[in-house]
Amino acid sequence: MMLSSPPSKYQPFQQSYATGMNNMANGMQPSYVNPMNTMSLTAAGNQFNQALPQGYGGMSLNGMGSGAMSGHSPHSVQMAAAAAAAVGSPPMGSAYAGMGPGVGITPNMALMLNRRTEKAYRRNYTHAKPPYSYISLITMALQSSPNKMMTLSEIYNWIMDLFPFYRQNQQRWQNSIRHSLSFNDCFVKVPRSADKPGKGSYWSLHPDAGNMFENGCYLRRQKRFKSDKKSKGAGPSSEEHSPLENIPNDAVTPPPSLSNPGSTNNSPHDSHGTYAESDSDNKSPGLATPSLPSHDQMQYNHAALGHEMLQQIQPTHESSSTHQSRPNPAYAVEHPEKLMQNQHHHSHQQPTAVEVCSPSNTPTSENIPLNTHSLHEMVPANEKSDDRAHHNAPHSMNQEHHLVSHEQDPHHLYSHYAQATAYAAAVQHNSFAAVAAAHSFAPHPFSISSLMNVTDHQQQHYQQHPHHQTYTPAKDLRAYQDAVQYYNNGMNSLTGLMPPPVNDSVPAQCTIASSGSPVNSASSSSVSTPSPSSSSSTSHYSNGLHYPLHHSQQHQLHLQSDHLTHQPDHTDAAFYPGCVPAN
């Protein structure tokens, strides 16, 4: 069990980006495990897979990380595409710049620009600031840990391992990290155990804040998470979420000072809860009301939250009907059979995305109230945060027709790219597809869960089809770069056009109507949606999704389709500007 903070291998202001990238590309493993690699074949981010021992800490101990450099996983493309999408505008030039309509420059100009920018691109591309906010970075880091918690230094290292950009100016961004941890309710501090002394506490995600970025934007949350336990008066009941549901029971023990029974009465949520509530309408700390707790009180309550979490890390063998307790990672490692029991139990309590999306259980406007406040809100409003991870299970995973050899399907190589770009385009253009996705439980391809999780369904699928394991959402910098590039390519040629979705992205609710024309079953809900059948458009039907396409787009669709089916040559620098080929 990893409990100590590894020393940072990155010296402030000394790390050469190029060196770092080359090392990573050549498979040199840092002494401290590269979380991307460890994530590639595991499912540390998934609540149902927390028990897997090959997680963040485990890999660092057994030294198995080097073989997991699966930087070309199409799944990982989502991550980068997500990043690029979150940015809104491609940060770099593209090898395909100028392909798209409406660019306003001639091909020659584009070529010149490409040649000019690509040089700088190669220098700077890998060092571009990742399009994630610090909060999202922290969230990703914490979710990547099997313990769902990290020390500050571990968070630092996780970020630096993943993003060379953050190997410079460490003082600046690390200060911001600390500020984010302290300032945001979504992060809770967990005391160290007495037998695991060290500097600093562990940080974990508040259990109710785990899906802050499921809406799709890594730069900015739709809404800042605020702990609201304060308003509930007494401390949390056993049926309430506890932040330490994610904390291994043997990882930490409450310090003596927190053994005071009264400490739990001071709900730790009071600290941030009170602060957040009183400050909920003016974010400027300087405008805090006098009702704010004192500094000492806040610290005390903060620690009490950790104590509360510790109190509840013991595995729960019974769940309330309203609360699905999550498996304790550490406990599950030692008692996998009980975890399986729990999972089975949970499967009866909470339908998975596939179950929910099954034709016999098609969501309607009645049972699935949708939050259509924003198209970015891609999940049913009544979804518990815990449940959203289920949405990452591609429905097709349970569809036999999809269980074909991906190697025989070149289009599949770009399926996730296509999905990501389609999604980005759909959202950007406020298209029907975006609404369809919103109605279809389609996981946001850029969601943290999508990027970092392997669902239980995927796990089952991989067990049956090990050769598909390459499609596990691997996270590494290479893939990140690739995907940004892919995204750029896509968006440059996707202005007003979406590439065809692929099987993986077919939401369950996208069915073929009895009339034969594909429709989205949820489109009949009371939610206002753009009309799927525009009179001025031609229907493009691909893999169950109905996309209205204008005539002018149909030719582009063919081009785009060709583009998407072009298999990347990983030795082709055009595909990886700024990236040194690994082999």
Place this chain on the structure above:
DNA sequence: TGCTGTTTACAGAGAT
């Protein structure tokens, strides 16, 4: 002494 953590302050950008 350096790291960790909290807080204040302010600016900028996105969302409403």
Place this chain on the structure above:
DNA sequence: ATCTCTGTAAACAGCA
């Protein structure tokens, strides 16, 4: 226009 979120800087305290 206003609100909200994020990033940055800085001061400060506590701790290993």
